[in-house]
Structures are given as C-alpha cells and as structure tokens.
Amino acid sequence: MAFRGRGRGRGFGGGYFKSEPFVLFPDIELPDAKAVPVEKTLVVWNSRLINYWKASPYYIEENVSKKNQSIDIERFSDWSKPKNTLKRNSLNQVLQLQSHNFPKELIGDSRRVQRSAKKMRWNLDSGLEKLDMFEKFEKDFEDKEGKEKKGDEEEEENSDEDQGEESDQSYSDDGDYNENEHFDDDEDDYNVEDNHDDEPIY
Amino acid sequence: MVPQYGIKCAVNLITTHFGDHVAKVCECLLRKGPLTLQATVRFTELTSSQVKNCLLVLIQHNCVQAFVLEQSVEHGDAAKTNTQYIALFDNIIHRWRFTKFLTIVSQNLDKQLIENKKETNFKSGKSKANSKSINQRLTLKQMSDRAKSVQNEGDDVILDAVQEAFIKLLNAHFIERCPASEPVLTNPTKQEVSARKRAAKSAKIFEEQETLEQRVMEAAAPSEALRFLLVAQAEPAADGGKDETNSSIVTPGEKRKYDSLESETEYGAADEQVVLWRANFEEFIRRLRHKACVENVKTRLDDGAVTVLKAMLEATRSTEKKVKTDNSVPLSLNSIYEEVIKSEEGRNITFDRVRAALIQLSCPPLVKAANESYSIDFKKIIELAQNEEVESIVLKRYGRDAYRMFRLLSNSGHLLETDKIADATFVEKKETPKILYKLWKDDYLQMEKLQVTGAKRLSQFLLWKVNKNILREHVLDEMFHAALNLVQRVAFELEQEKEMLNIPRDKLLIRQRKVRLLLESAHMKLDDAIMLFHDF
Numbered sequence: 253m254a255f256r257g258r259g260r261g262r263g264f265g266g267g268y269f270k271s272e273p274f275v276l277f278p279d280i281e282l283p284d285a286k287a288v289p290v291e292k293t294l295v296v297w298n299s300r301l302i303n304y305w306k307a308s309p310y311y312i313e314e315n316v317s318k319k320n321q322s323i324d325i326e327r328f329s330d331w332s333k334p335k336n337t338l339k340r341n342s343l344n345q346v347l348q349l350q351s352h353n354f355p356k357e358l359i360g361d362s363r364r365v366q367r368s369a370k371k372m373r374w375n376l377d378s379g380l381e382k383l384d385m386f387e388k389f390e391k392d393f394e395d396k397e398g399k400e401k402k403g404d405e406e407e408e409e410n411s412d413e414d415q416g417e418e419s420d421q422s423y424s425d426d427g428d429y430n431e432n433e434h435f436d437d438d439e440d441d442y443n444v445e446d447n448h449d450d451e452p453i454y
Numbered sequence: 455m456v457p458q459y460g461i462k463c464a465v466n467l468i469t470t471h472f473g474d475h476v477a478k479v480c481e482c483l484l485r486k487g488p489l490t491l492q493a494t495v496r497f498t499e500l501t502s503s504q505v506k507n508c509l510l511v512l513i514q515h516n517c518v519q520a521f522v523l524e525q526s527v528e529h530g531d532a533a534k535t536n537t538q539y540i541a542l543f544d545n546i547i548h549r550w551r552f553t554k555f556l557t558i559v560s561q562n563l564d565k566q567l568i569e570n571k572k573e574t575n576f577k578s579g580k581s582k583a584n585s586k587s588i589n590q591r592l593t594l595k596q597m598s599d600r601a602k603s604v605q606n607e608g609d610d611v612i613l614d615a616v617q618e619a620f621i622k623l624l625n626a627h628f629i630e631r632c633p634a635s636e637p638v639l640t641n642p643t644k645q646e647v648s649a650r651k652r653a654a655k656s657a658k659i660f661e662e663q664e665t666l667e668q669r670v671m672e673a674a675a676p677s678e679a680l681r682f683l684l685v686a687q688a689e690p691a692a693d694g695g696k697d698e699t700n701s702s703i704v705t706p707g708e709k710r711k712y713d714s715l716e717s718e719t720e721y722g723a724a725d726e727q728v729v730l731w732r733a734n735f736e737e738f739i740r741r742l743r744h745k746a747c748v749e750n751v752k753t754r755l756d757d758g759a760v761t762v763l764k765a766m767l768e769a770t771r772s773t774e775k776k777v778k779t780d781n782s783v784p785l786s787l788n789s790i791y792e793e794v795i796k797s798e799e800g801r802n803i804t805f806d807r808v809r810a811a812l813i814q815l816s817c818p819p820l821v822k823a824a825n826e827s828y829s830i831d832f833k834k835i836i837e838l839a840q841n842e843e844v845e846s847i848v849l850k851r852y853g854r855d856a857y858r859m860f861r862l863l864s865n866s867g868h869l870l871e872t873d874k875i876a877d878a879t880f881v882e883k884k885e886t887p888k889i890l891y892k893l894w895k896d897d898y899l900q901m902e903k904l905q906v907t908g909a910k911r912l913s914q915f916l917l918w919k920v921n922k923n924i925l926r927e928h929v930l931d932e933m934f935h936a937a938l939n940l941v942q943r944v945a946f947e948l949e950q951e952k953e954m955l956n957i958p959r960d961k962l963l964i965r966q967r968k969v970r971l972l973l974e975s976a977h978m979k980l981d982d983a984i985m986l987f988h989d990f
Contacts, residue, residue: 277943283850285972288972288979290971290972290975291978293553294553294557294974295553295971295975295978297556298553301552301553301573311472312472312475312508312511313473314474314475353730354520355520355636356636358491358506358510358520
C-alpha cells in the first residue's frame with residue numbers, strides 16, 4: 253500500500269507535479285555532426301594553453317592543512333618512490349613586478365619576497381605530460397594506426413619513467429628553496445594517490 | 455548589460471583556468487559590480503590573503519581593473535580613497551579566443567618565434583620589458599627561456615630573436631602597454647549628477663553602470679602616444695652606480711646578486727622604468743571583425759568585390775579609433791585601386807573592375823559613396839550578418855512558415871496585424887496566431903493588443919513586432935547558454951573517461967578524441983557567432 257502511487261502519496265497540495273528523475277544531459281535531437289568544421293589546430297592549442305594554466309602558479313588551490321592529510325600511514329618504502337607531485341612555481345616568482353603595477357593594498361601588507369627568476373621552471377614538463385595525453389595521442393595516432401596498442405603501452409612505461417626522472421631532477425637542485433608557504437607537498441601526495449594509483453599513467 | 459549566462463560562462467572559464475577560489479572572487483565581482491577589498495572578502499567568505507592572491511591573479515590576467523573613486527570632501531575631512539575592483543567581462547570571455555588570436559599572429563607575422571612570444575603573453579597575462587638595457591635582457595630572458603625550450607640556440611641569439619619578434623608585434627599593434635594599476639576617478643560635478651537624475655530611473659542606473667566601466671577603462675588606459683611606444687634601449691643612466699651595471703655585460707644571475715646587495719634606491723628607480731606589456735585585444739577583435747565582414751560579403755558577391763573590400767579594410771585598419779566603428783575612413787578610388795593591386799588576389803584587376811566592384815558593393819549599401827570617396831558601412835554589414843543568424847535560428851526551430859513571418863516583421867520594422875501577416879506570407883489564417891504566439895513566448899517577438907470598438911462590437915487585434923535590440927540581447931544570452939552547455943559536456947566527457955575502465959584503452963581514446971574535437975570545434979564556431987552579437 254505504501255509503495256503504490258508515489259506521486260499521490262507525496263502531499264495534498266504538492267501532488268500536482270510529476271517528479272522527473274534528474275538527468276544531467278537529456279537526450280535531444282542534435283543536428284548533423286558533419287556540418288561542424290573541425291578545427292584541430294585550434295583545439296589542440298587550446299588544450300595546451302589550459303594545461304599550462306592549470307600547472308602554473310596562477311592556479312590557486314585550496315590550502316588543506318597537514319593534519320587532515322593522508323589516512324594511510326606513511327611507510328619508509330614510500331620515501332624511495334618518486335613523488336608525482338605537481339610542483340608549482342610560487343605566485344611571487346611569477347608576478348615579478350609588485351610595486352606600482354598592482355594596487356598598493358594588495359601588496360603592501362604582506363611581505364612579498366621577490367623570488368629569483370632563476371629558479372623558475374618555464375617548461376612545466378612533468379605537469380604537461382600528465383595532463384596532456386591529448387597531444388601524446390596525436391603522435392601515436394598519426395604514426396601507426398595498426399600498432400596503436402603497442403604504442404600506448406610503451407607510452408605508459410615511458411611516461412612513468414620520465415616522471416620519475418624529472419621529479420628527481422627538479423628535486424635535487426632546488427629542493428627546499430622551491431617550497432613556499434602556500435604550497436603543501438603532502439596534500440598533493442594524498443590527491444595523487446587517490447586519483448592515479450588505480451589507473452595507468454598517461 | 456552582461457547576460458546572465460554570460461556570467462556563468464565567464465565563471466566556468468575562470469574555474470577551468472585558475473581554480474575555484476579565483477572563480478569565486480570573479481563571480482562576486484561580476485554579479486555585484488565594483489567592490490572594495492573588504493566587501494569582496496565579506497561576500498566570498500574567503501580569507502583576506504586568499505582574496506588578495508586571487509585579485510592579483512585576475513589583475514595580472516587583465517580580468518579585473520582596480521580603480522580609486524574619490525569621495526567628495528565634506529566638512530574638512532580628508533578625502534577617502536577606497537580602491538575598488540571591477541571585473542572586465544569582455545576580457546574574460548576573450549580567453550576563449552586566444553588560439554584564434556594566435557592564428558592571426560601567425561598568419562600576419564608568419565614566424566614560429568613570434569607565436570611563442572605571443573603564447574607567453576597570453577599565458578602570463580602581462581610581461582615586462584624594461585627600458586634599461588641589462589634589465590631588458592633579464593626580463594626578456596623570461597620570454598627567451600620559453601623560446602629556448604623550443605629551439606636549442608645560444609643565449610644571445612635567442613635574445614635578439616625575441617627582441618625582434620617583440621618589435622614586430624608592437625609595430626603591428628598586437629601588444630600594448632598595460633593600463634595604470636590604480637587610476638583615480640573623480641566624482642562628477644553636481645551639475646552632471648542632477649542632469650542624470652532627471653533622466654528615467656532605470657535608464658540612469660543602466661547608464662551609470664556602463665559609464666563606470668568605460669570611465670575606469672578610459673582613465674586607466676595609457677595615452678595614445680604612449681600605448682605602442684617602446685623607449686629605445688640605450689638610455690643614459692641616472693646614477694653613477696647604475697652606469698657600471700649598464701656597461702658591464704653581466705649574466706642575469708650575477709645581476710640579481712648585485713641587485714640584492716644594493717638597497718631600495720636602485721630597486722625604486724628601476725621600478726619607474728619598468729613597463730608591462732600585454733596583448734592588445736582590441737586589435738585582434740578588430741581583425742576578426744574585418745574577417746567576419748569579408749566572409750559575409752563573400753556569401754553575397756563575387757571575388758572581385760571581396761578583393762576590393764579586403765583592400766579597403768587593409769588600408770583603413772590602422773586609422774580606426776575603436777573597434778565598433780560604424781564606418782571606415784573614406785578612401786578615394788585611386789587609393790583603393792593602389793591598395794587592391796598590392797594584394798595577391800588583386801594584382802590583375804583593372805581600374806574599371808574596381809569601379810564596378812564598388813558599384814556592386816553599394817547595393818545593398820555596404821559601401822557608402824560620397825564625393826568620389828568610398829567608405830565601408832560596418833554597421834550595415836554586421837546588422838545583416840546578425841539578421842541572417844537569427845533568421846536561421848528561427849527557421850531551424852520553428853519551421854519555414856515562422857521563418858517567413860519573422861523575416862517579414864524584421865524587415866518591416868513596425869507593428870503588423872495578424873491577418874496582414876497571414877496574407878503576406880501565404881499562411882493559413884488559423885495557423886498564423888499559433889506560430890506567432892510560439893515566437894512571442896520565446897521572446898522573439900513583441901506583441902501588443904489593440905481593442906477597437908466599432909459597430910456595437912469590440913474587436914481585438916493582435917499586433918506583432920520585432921524589437922532588434924532586445925532580440926539581440928536575448929539571442930546572445932541563448933548563445934552563452936549553448937556555449938556553457940558545450941563546455942560542461944566536454945568536461946563531463948573527460949571525467950567519464952576516467953571512470954570507464956572496462957572499455958579497451960585505444961577505443962576509448964579514439965572516441966574521446968573525436969568527441970572532444972567535435973565539441974570544441976562546435977564551441978569555436980559558436981564563439982564566432984557570440985562575437986558577432988557581442989563584440990563586433
């Protein structure tokens with residue numbers, strides 16, 4: 253009795269509305285897909301720009317305190333694992349001119365240390381490789397169509413190694429100097445473990 | 455007036471590029487208008503330092519402009535100056551189009567390094583080029599570091615190439631000096647205020663908001679003389695101390711050390727000469743506008759006319775003061791002919807052919823002729839393009855009959871009665887009100903009811919009209935809505951890919967690639983239409 257007539261049982265005044273399940277993208281009749289001019293260069297370029305911004309110091313992330321961090325106990329073996337963290341350049345490094353090019357109140361109070369430009373990494377390769385699977389796939393697809401599976405497997409292995417090497421390099425030189433008050437290593441460790449452990453790296 | 459979905463698109467864009475916090479600040483400024491720092495902190499519920507960082511990022515990327523509104527002095531109090539921040543909606547939406555701007559650069563200036571330079575500009579928002587020689591190398595080094603990642607060449611070669619590219623970009627007006635960081639806006643005098651009060655209240659509010667943003671931009675913009683001016687490198691140093699640093703060729707690393715040894719005096723003096731540069735969106739939009747005009751004319755007339763039009767645009771481009779000019783600068787027939795011959799397509803065109811093409815272009819009046827000189831009527835071309843766009847929407851959504859009726863109303867420009875419409879478009883009298891009603895419900899038409907008493911009967915007539923301005927706003931909002939849907943769908947597809955582990959990887963990637971290409975290309979095309987209604 254109770255399960256019959258869900259709509260009726262809802263309420264005396266509100267029973268006029270039929271509840272529809274929420275669909276994120278309802279099916280609609282779409283026009284012919286071939287009529288759209290495909291602009292490959294624009295799209296690829298755009299994705300490169302977006303990946304750059306995501307890895308740049310302009311992308312301001314939430315600052316999660318260290319205490320709410322990893323649930324897993326940090327093991328000794330974890331130290332030897334290469335950390336796949338996205339090292340961001342500090343915002344202070346990239347906003348080089350802080351004096352009369354920005355309003356005084358934004359820069360006046362906090363002591364913004366002018367970091368050396370030498371320490372900047374312009375290439376952001378490790379970040380780009382992770383995020384820009386699109387471009388990688390472009391190369392695969394264009395080279396050999398038949399050997400695609402093989403190509404992908406190799407790519408996965410290479411990217412793993414590359415990331416390991418690169419993060420080692422970037423850590424050996426700058427290490428502590430690059431860490432700044434806004435950035436939190438542990439936080440990214442946690443996120444990386446959460447998102448990428450189950451899947452092969454691009 | 456910023457359309458509602460436009461704001462949503464802008465916020466989505468900023469979220470993708472810079473994260474949630476920056477997007478929150480941006481949304482707050484877009485919805486609530488110019489705010490002070492404290493007000494922003496209060497509304498966004500973020501910490502003060504977070505908001506400051508976000509504002510810095512937004513200002514760096516030209517999405518927000520700070521300004522100071524002087525409050526009137528009363529009773530001998532010191533004038534309160536509060537820095538306010540206003541979001542620049544247009545500049546935010548331009549971020550969709552950076553790749554199109556980059557293509558313009560590569561088409562016109564034709565160099566790999568220039569593209570890289572431009573990319574750097576877009577990526578960092580503003581980059582500096584100091585007028586002091588050593589510092590110029592230091593800061594150009596920022597750009598050259600990026601260039602190095604593409605080409606493996608020595609330092610000096612890179613620096614020279616970068617400098618050359620920079621100058622080329624400047625000459626083409628693709629880059630400009632950044633506006634002032636905190637321009638001061640004085641309050642209007644009492645007379646102006648009272649004059650505004652006399653105007654209708656809604657109009658006053660509407661105008662005030664618009665003029666505030668315009669006033670801010672005008673106050674902040676560098677003067678026309680300075681805007682594209684690059685001061686020559688060799689400048690006599692002010693202090694003896696600086697002489698040494700200027701003359702010696704030191705590597706950037708050493709220079710930095712030297713700087714840190716010196717105290718604030720050098721740093722302070724160096725400040726004044728540092729110039730920030732940014733991409734000149736105005737020029738890019740102008741070029742896209744011209745391109746759109748040419749495309750539109752291409753669909754109507756033949757190649758000869760198109761070549762002539764292109765030549766006229768090329769000749770008058772540098773004299774245009776603002777983007778949305780109604781007419782181009784008038785040109786005489788001879789100068790048009792000279793310009794036509796210069797271009798590749800027009801090399802073989804005769805003088806008479808040019809004259810004939812101009813006559814072709816004057817009907818419909820795309821080119822106005824007056825006293826032997828011709829000027830392009832941009833407003834007309836854009837209007838025609840906009841009309842076509844709207845009519846095609848009506849055709850696809852409501853069918854051919856509705857399309858005919860809409861065209862009739864759009865061309866007549868005044869109220870028409872239902873029966874008259876039915877007669878003119880050969881549609882059944884019974885069907886006509888239904889179709890018109892549908893269009894009216896979706897805000898494409900305006901309706902008025904007219905009641906006439908005559909001969910003991912009260913008859914009611916329905917009058918219909920197309921209001922172009924309101925319609926334009928409405929269509930623009932719909933386009934932003936569509937763009938937002940596209941962008942969200944792309945994001946959704948990307949997320950889906952992470953979850954679909956059962957499908958083999960290569961097929962998944964193929965499908966995802968196709969989907970993403972298609973959706974993003976559709977977005978680019980839609981963006982052309984958005985520009986037609988909003989920026990051109």
